[in-house]
Amino acid sequence: MGIDRFLGKVDGERFILSDEEFHHAKVKRVKKNQHIEINDLKGNIYLGIVEDIGKKYIKGRILEKLSAEEDEFYLELFLGMPNRLSKVDELIEPISQLGVSCFIPVITKNTAVKGKDILKKIPKWEKIALNSIKQCKRLFPIEIKKPVHIKDIKTDSEKRIVFYEREKEFSLKKEKISKIKTVSIFIGAEGGITEDEIRLLKEKGFKSASLGRYTLKMEIAVITGICQVNFVYR
Template identity: 30%
Template sequence: MHLFFPSEKRKQFFLISGEEHRHLRVKRIHIGEEIGVIFEEKIYRCVLREKKRDFSLAEILEVIEPRQPQPDLTLYQSLTHHIATVDFIVQKSVELGVLRFVPLLTERSFRNLSAIERRIQRWKKIIREAMKQCGRAYPMELTAPVELSNLEPVHELNLLLDSFYEGVYVKDLNLEGVKDVAVVVGPEGGFTEKEAELLREKGFLSVKLKPHILRTETAAVVAAGIIMNLAGS
């Protein structure tokens, strides 16, 4: 079932217009066919009743309230110098159920703030498209960039992904009953020794993946996937 974001809700109908309406026309969905609509963190099963040049109307058949995965996972992702790589991480984070995505500025990360701001607008679009692709009803929060020096262990479990430190393996974590997790992922080349030590002194727990040292985009996705699955989501 194809999913769309509506322009507005009108009693038992959704109005679909603009870019979403263009997508509906491209997919050649006909009157009488069922579609899904994402609205206010719910998915509505609908049937297409009208299809005009500039808008469509879909009638609500059923409301589906998907269960939000646990734990609440915040991903602090260092920005790679090839900034387009982060597009992939954002997309997969949505699919995996990450609740919050925080771009992280480190000594070795990409730091052009004007370029990052432009990229954030692209990431917002990627989040919407990924929600439609994977059937996710609630949005992933995307924050402004944060300096690593300002990070504090404010979550129930605060993890530092560091392949160069003798930490525990992510797969061996006991997440029973844990509802709020953060994982900090470094850039190409990893964190500097000073950065990693700073976070450990603040209370972040060093963890690693095995058997090999992974690229930052791979590490972020693998770590998030393991954490969500260990928690039973």
């Protein structure tokens, strides 16, 4: 069984957990003299021992700095926004575990929600992303950007893939497995991607790819697409 990891402040040889991390530690039944890991969100992971449990904090001593290395692979996810934004709530944790670096909500022709509604959700998504790195042991949470219209998408990634339900010729199964440092993928939501949008994305350097013979729900398409990209390019 692994050692629990928390997000905390480190000052020299001391650490402190407060606010939500304190409550998380209480839920995990952290006790005095227990070893825990601390992520300081500055790229460092420490092994510490709990020495003091107060009413609003947990304090302890740093035992050692642990080896910590962030994945160099940069995966950017452009996602057409669904009509129910709560669907995205459920996606943030799994895409974090699968190594997505940056998440960009996209307003497409079939997007019914407004940009201001998406903006209101971002703090919640950031909180989910922050909490998820404790479980999957990432150093930093996914970067969540403000929504963009599909025509305003910009990316410098080496490889750009749009998963498109009408693509019949190309899939990542035909790609040679190769290490690439930066990949961007685009996945549409309900109603799919229009032909005009596909043309626009191709002008921006995206190559259309199939996810298979079946039409997938957005949530399944996201997971499937990320897994394929990780297998071929990571």
